[in-house]
Amino acid sequence: MTPRVTRLVLALSAPLLALVAAFAITSLVLAAAGDPVLDVWDQILSVPEGRNVANIINSASVLYLSGLAAAIGFRMNLFNIGVDGQYRVAAFTAAVVAGEAWLPGYLNTALAILCAMAVGALWAGIAGVLRATRGVSEVISTIMLNAIATALVAYLLRKAAVRVEGSNAIGTKKIQESSQIPNISIGDGPGQEIYGFVIIAVVVGFLYWFVLNKTTFGFDLRATGRSTTAATASGIKITRMVVAAMLISGAVAGLVGLPILFGESYQYGSTFQSGLGFAGIAIALLGRNHPVGVAIGALLFAFLNEQSNPLQILVHVSPDIVAITQGVIVLTVVISYEVVRRVGVRLEQQAVARALEQERSDREEALA
Amino acid sequence: MSTSAPTVEGAAEASASPVTVRLRGIGKRFPGVIANDDINIDVRRGTIHAIVGENGAGKSTLMKILYGVQPPDSGTIEINGEQVSLHSPADAIKAGVGMVFQHFMLADNLTVLENVVLGAEKLHGIGGDAHAEVKRISDAYGLGIQPDRLVEELGVGARQRVEILKVLYRGASIVILDEPTAVLVPQEVDELFGNLRGLKQEGLSVIFISHKLDEVLSVADEITVIRRGTTVRTVLPSEVTARQLAELMVGSELPSPSTETSTVTDTVLLSVQHLGLPGLEGRPLLDDISFDIHKGEVLGIAGVEGNGQAELVESIMAMRPGATGTVELAGKDLSHESTRERRESGIGYIPEDRQRHGLLLDAPLWENRVLGHQGRPPSANGPLIDKRAARADTERIIRDYDVRTPGPDALARALSGGNQQKLIVGREMSGDPILLIAAHPTRGVDVGAQAAIWAHIKAARRNGLAVLLISADLDELIGLSDRIEVILRGRLVGTFDPDDVTPEQLGSAMTGAGE
Secondary structure, three states: OOHHHHHHHHHHHHHHHHHHHHHHHHHHHHHHOOOOHHHHHHHHOOOOOHHHHHHHHHHHHHHHHHHHHHHHHHOOOOOOOOHHHHHHHHHHHHHHHHHHOOOOHHHHHHHHHHHHHHHHHHHHHHHHHHHHHHOOOHHHHHHHHHHHHHHHHHHHHHHHOEEOOOOOOEEOOOOOHHHOOOOEEOOOOOOOEEOOHHHHHHHHHHHHHHHHHHEHHHHHHHHHHHOHHHHHHOOOOHHHHHHHHHHHHHHHHOOOOHHHHHHHHOOOEOOOOOOHHHHHHHHHHHOOOOHHHHHHHHHHHHHHHHHHOOHHHHHOOOOOHHHHHHHHHHHHHHHHHHHHHHHHHHHHHHHHHHHHHHHHHHHHHHHO | OOOOOOOHHHHHHHHHOOEEEEEEEEEEOOOOOOOEEEEEEEEEOOOEEEEEOOOOOOHHHHHHHHOOOOOOOEEEEEEOOEEEOOOOHHHHHHOOEEEEOOOOOOOOOOEHHHHHHOOOHHHHOOOHHHHHHHHHHHHHOOOOOOOOOEHHHOOHHHHHHHHHHHHHHOOOOEEEEEOHHHHOOHHHHHHHHHHHHHHHHOOOEEEEEEOOHHHHHHHOOEEEEEEOOEEEEEEOHHHOOHHHHHHHHHOOOOOOOOOOOOOOOOOEEEEEEEEEEOOOOOOOOEEEEEEEEEOOOEEEEEOOOOOOHHHHHHHHOOOOOOOEEEEEEOOEEOOOOOHHHHHHOOEEEEOOOHHHHHOOOOOEHHHHHHOOOOOOOOOEEOOEEOHHHHHHHHHHHHHHOOOOOOOOOOEHHHOOHHHHHHHHHHHHHOOOOOEEEEEOOOOOOOHHHHHHHHHHHHHHHHOOOEEEEEOOOHHHHHHHOOEEEEEEOOEEEEEEOHHHOOHHHHHHHHHOOOO
16 A cells, blocks of 8 residues: 555544444443434434435534634644634624625625624634733633623624514514525425535635645644644744634634524524534544545534434434434544554554665665 | 773672573564664673663664563563563563653653652652652762752753652662763763762662763673664673774764864854843843854854753744844844744754754654745745645755655654754755754764764855854764853853863863862
8 A cells, every 4th residue: 555545544444433433332322221223323324305415514514614613723732612602703793794784785795704704703812812922721711702702692682683573582683685695406395405605615615725735824833733842943933823823713613603694594593503613623523624524524413413303203212312422423533533643653654664674675785 | 082991890790790680582573763683681780781772773672672661572571580571661660670761751840759759659658758758769879859849940960860769769670771861961971870880889780771882881880782673792891992882883983073174264144142031030041142153163052951052042043032132143133033034044943852843743754844944945935835846855855864764755753863853954954044053963863863964064064154053962062163162050151162172171161160
């Protein structure tokens, strides 16, 4: 095997190992609770229908953005636990801006998206500045900021909200049709439409890959994540990188709620989906911070969520079992990556030793 | 270099006393640099047994086997007459084997006492008993250790004594020291050797790994030479000269660091004026340091580790916030420029700790080539990384600097220390620097790599670079430098001409004994 193939095989074996282990553990939980193990897997692993496929893609686009936001931090050893708060503050801002419709049509949409990114960046940036200037752990500060975000959005929603027709729920003003992002049809049946925002998510994924791997800025970011001491000696300003990484992570986090906002709900209300930020952390881990890996992780999580929905009706098992699977996946992923990493390093050292031995014996032959 | 004064009574003692460690036919197919093959060594009670060999010859692997870090693939280990199989350091400690690693394994933010009892809480607890025991061992062997000081406040010599104490605290009767003198100045080395002789008088066996032959000859009772993973010969120090030992080790003559005729010019390239760096406890880390380095001149900085060398280098590189004074390079004021701007103004920097400051260990070599050169060709093209050019230039470095690796895509971690260092030297010499800062450039590298790095520094000097050389190896400093400044407690305290200074004179100045 060439080194490239070896690396690819190693990279793929880790998540596969983790998935198999996670499924096994979930099966044990099901069996211990006396639930029908095979029926559950039969439902979850069945081929989804067109409507479900659309739901999976839509939900994956949201999770993908959340995963990318977390991954940006991870690449620099920053744990941005605050994606959850950042996307809620940002989605609320976007909903208010878009609802007010200061600009016509898609200009309004663009303005709202920019505002969401700016607010997300700002919210994360607070943690970045605290970390860079005062050494406050970003884990702690972003968790605090999550709590503040929840309270702040609830408070502001009361001020900005209008009563949703025919219900007690409140929400921001509905976005005018000219500023909504049209859905894309992927089939003929009802509900077979995916968010137009999916395209933006794919573009963000490409930009993530490009900036990290192809630009000097991305190199600096990765170098800082690998070794702050070596980065400092090479002339990278660590504090500036910390703030920049948090700002970018927050800006991407600002996009997380927008596919739903512009493609489905058209307003931010008290029922707006929560918890998307935490799923992103798990997905970034699962996808190894790689843009394609994160996409696969997002699709997997969305698939599990969607397929588990009818479990209660069909086999009388709570869909919460899938949350256990997802949690276990995160744990097994961390373990299997470490195992595979060690195997990889050993193989690499062997390759180096072999190459050098070959070289040495060649030289000795030449001398003799 | 003195090759005389081998300890004759030690040799007589050596053949008489019982064997405590007997290694027979040890073999190891170690994934990495080199395998151990048919290693046979006898270490006797109450002796210092030196194991010498080039870096990469297999000494460290052998010691890891003896310390239970890795199991051997073949062969037997006998300790005090009993065959043992060591599966972990815990097994080794139980068998009475203790190890002092080249890279200290101490937690900086804990006290000496806490570091010593860490993992050995069952022996004497963590309170008063442990404190008393640490004091007792320290006094018994003259280690001079204060149990309540924070490790981060200690110098290298003291840290090493803490490591030795850790091993003794765990009841070791066989103490392995891996390259213990690499980080010490002559006076500290003498002190260490005094401590080691104390250990052996108490009936302990000391295994001393080194490639500094004059030191080995002065302290060891028996010397085993390892080459390419196998034991070449065991000799008594009275039987051999340093030259003969070197030939056993490498099969060729030792390289010499000494430079050719002076190339010093009148052009000042680096001018450092009134450099200061405030410390946390009142006393400044650097105090009013001023010097010039001319084109084609090597300025050596001698000093006991921890007297401001690292701070001096890092202040010149703008890695230390709070530094005062001016730094001028070729007439350009760099005092307010960042690390990257200083690098791009023509500073090449070989850092003291290559693994922490010089490399991204888990990145391929070509990315390590880019490190520190992110902003300029061939690594970068505007805001984009130019992978193709960076790889091609890495291949040039691999070729020109004889870096032993399969190619530019190998991970830096997979290379041996000497090859990592050659890669760094090659990288720092690219981009046409006018000043080369080399901090301990040959620390922990083998004789072959050492000779190559010396040759590169000499070439840099010949090509008109200014070189700032920091080293704990006084032979290296005297051999390579055109002028030597001694640093003590953050101040420059004396200028010496390397042509008429001895290591001993330098050593006195470094410890302030001459004041």
